[in-house]
Amino acid sequence: MEKSKVWKFNHNVDTDQIIPSQYLLLPTIEEMKAYTFEPLIKDFAKQVQPGDVIIAGENFGCGSSREQAPRVLKELGVRAVIAGSFARIFFRNAINIGLPAIICKEAYDKVKQDDVVELDMSEGLLKIGDETLTCTRLPEYMQTILNAGGLIEFLNKEEVE
Amino acid sequence: MGYTCIEKIIMKNLGQNHVRPNDIVTVNVDRVMxxxxxxxxxxxxxxxxxxxxIWDPEKVVLIYDHLVPTSRVEDVRHFQIGDAFAAKYGIKNVHRGDGICHQLMPEADYVKPGDVVFGTDSHTTTYGSIGAFSSGVGYTEMAAILGTGQLWVKVPETIRVTIDGKLPAGVMSKDVILRLIGDLGADGANYKAxxxxxxxxxxMSIASRMTIANMSVEAGAKAGLFAPDEKVAEYCGVSIEEIPDISADENAKYxxxxxxxxxxxxPVxxxxxxxDKIKPVTEVEGTPIDQVFIGSCTNGRLEDLEIAxxxxxxxxxxxxxxxxxTPASREVYRQASEAGILETLIKAGAxxxxxxxxxxxxxxxxxxxxGERVVATNNRNFLGRMGPSSVEIYLSSPAVAAASAVSGRIALPAL
Known part of the structure; x- marks a missing residue:
């Protein structure tokens, strides 16, 4: 299993907190990513390391339909977002762009900021200290899109087949 | 066992006589925004x-509303790219400053009862007010719909909300939906209709129903639906017989x-x-404010300006x-002007x-x-939504907003 540092977030993290509206006008995700989580953590984009994971409470990604929210996280190298539950548009967007959005009800209460956890995405296992939690599996159709790397890759692959 | 409203819309769309919650189906899209x-x-x-x-350019509607008129030089790029895209792929339905997308879509007849509609905006749920299954998607999914005309969806379970009786004076449909969001929580209707x-x-008028459908997404809902009635038929300019039967069955499962x-x-x-942090106005009455905003796709319609x-x-x-x-559309603006509503508002200092x-x-x-505080009739009071994170946003009905503007403090409307 691969080790990842934890960034812990609360319940109901909305898309305006992930990437505030005023930055949606920047022409590229590359430029936008510097402002990720700006209302919550000033230097998140500088501090986060590729391979880190986000662990949050219920309803992660509620609010707007902005796909830039999962995009900036992916662009910063966030390996997966693990939450008690996800708002539906964020969840679809995350899978469609190839960012693993993993539902694990118990993780939130068991981790602290900066903990190191081990995540096995193929088996859906999350190891926190000595404890191994089982994450909810995606519906097969969504798993296929995620495995392909996202919707574009999935559609392109379908065409070839 | 019977079917709920959303199940019936999806069945009609698929040409099937059966679906159940959690089925994953591929729907044919009637319109996109x-x-x-x-x-x-x-x-x-x-x-x-x-x-x-594009699978069917006639079914695509492009609306410039977030950046109209522009506030920064770089905003223009969005219109240039939009215009070039529309020209290249034959999109004729382009609105450049006619109003907010969720007001225009029903107002300009782009949505009919029973339609399946997707938009690149979470408040696309608004068209549930006239009996359409409409929901928000991201831009990659929208691109896929433009190419294929289809989208996969999971048939949602339904929560039925029944409100019987007569709303007291000064209580608007906004108070109803805010109360419901408070009771359900911001994720209480996640993935559900x-x-x-x-x-x-x-x-309720269609405008009042739009407010409720619009904010259904704030409880996480995929759709907020009203079975079409005579009022919807009149609004859409059709006879009730022309509207497909999408009313929930008596024995539908919720x-x-x-x-x-x-x-x-x-009033809340x-x-x-x-x-979902809902309080009766009486609990926060007297809180000093700096600004009041009456507008948006939630509450910028004629009846909202009228009560203000x-x-x-x-x-x-x-x-x-x-x-x-801020009137929700040019048409609302015109009607409010014609009815003398704007004059009253202007004289009062709006x-x-x-x-x-x-x-x-x-x-x-x-x-x-x-550090400023605003009473606003729109749909979100998220941190940093209307300025720096220290701005405090209280969401309310237009009646509470107008009363607060007069008193300079959060106030109950005297009606």
């Missing part, structure tokens, strides 16, 4: 996917049923910074308070702006400053 903020990203992904044409019924709903007595509902606000004018008639906006009124999303999306038209 793309707005100015996301059009460059949709265009980019559409080309990246290698599509050569809300279905509204009852005598209080029957007597995930949950919630009931309210209209007489027991009171959503306190900063969460849509009724409250502001012959009065003045409190010193140091800015009252910003700043009446052009139709658009401006302040609600924190882009233009009254952005607040550090």
């Amino acid at each position: 793309i707005h100015d903020i996301f059009v460059p990203f949709v265009a980019d992904k559409f080309e990246e996917m290698g599509f050569e044409k 809300l279905e509204f019924a009852g005598s209080a709903v029957d007597s 995930a949950k049923e919630i009931r309210y007595k209209a007489e027991e509902l009171v 606000v959503a306190c900063p910074s969460s849509v 004018a009724k409250i502001l008639e012959g009065k003045k906006v409190a010193d140091y308070v800015k009252l910003i009124v 700043i009446v702006t052009h139709p658009g999303c401006g302040l609600c999306c924190g882009r233009s038209g009254g952005i607040l400053s550090e």
Whole structure:
């Protein structure tokens, strides 16, 4: 299993907190990513390391339909977002762009900021200290899109087949 | 066992006589809406996917509303890219400043009862008010719909909300939906459809129903539906017989049923910074404010401006308070002007702006400053939505907003 540092977030993290509206006008995700989580953590984009994971409470990604929210996280190298539950548009967007959005009800209460956890995405296992939690599996159709790397890759692959 | 409203719309769309919650189905899309903020990203992904044409350009509506009129030089790029995309792929339905997308889609006849509609905006749920299954998607999915005309969806479970009786004076449909979001929580309807019924709903105008459908997404709902009735038929300019039967069956199965007595509902606000932090106005009455905003796809329609004018008639906006009124569309603007509503508002000291999303999306038209407090009729009070994170946003009905503008403090409307 691969080790990842934890960034812990609360319940109901909305898309305006992930990437505030005023930055949606920047022409590229590359430029936008510097402002990720700006209302919550000033230097998140500088501090986060590729391979880190986000662990949050219920309803992660509620609010707007902005796909830039999962995009900036992916662009910063966030390996997966693990939450008690996800708002539906964020969840679809995350899978469609190839960012693993993993539902694990118990993780939130068991981790602290900066903990190191081990995540096995193929088996859906999350190891926190000595404890191994089982994450909810995606519906097969969504798993296929995620495995392909996202919707574009999935559609392109379908065409070839 | 019978079917709920959303199940019937999906069955009609698929030409099937059976679906159940959690089925994953591929629906044929009747209409899509793309707005100015996301059009460059949709265009980019559409080309990246290698599509050569749009499945049916007639079914695509492009609306410039978030950036109209522009507030920064770089905004123009979105119109340029949108116009070039529309020209290249034959999109004729382009609105450049006619109003907010969720007002225009039903108003300009792009949505009919029973339709399946997707938009690049979470408040696309608004068209549930006229019996359409409509929901928000990201820009990559929108690009895929443009190429294929289809989208996979999971058939949602339904929560039925019944409101019987007569709403007291000064209680608007906004108070109903805020109360419901407070009771359900911001994730209480995640992945589910809300279905509204009852005598209080029957007597609501289409505009009032739009407010409820619009904010259904704030409880996480995929759709907020009202079975079409005579009012919907009239609004859509069709006879009731022409509307497909999508009313829920008596024996439909619901995930949950919630009931309210209209007489027991009171004016409420959503306190900063969460849509489900609902309190009766009486609990926060007297809180000093700096600004009031009446507008948005939630509450910028004629009846909203009308009730504000009724409250502001012959009065003045409190010193140091800015009252910003934004009609939801050019048509609403025109009607409000013709009915003398704008004159009343202007005389009371309101700043009446052009139709658009401006302040609600924190882009233009009254952005607040550090530590300021606003009473606003839109749909979100998230941290940093209308200015810096220290701005406090209280969401309310237009009646509470107007009364607060007069008193300079959060206030109950005297109606």
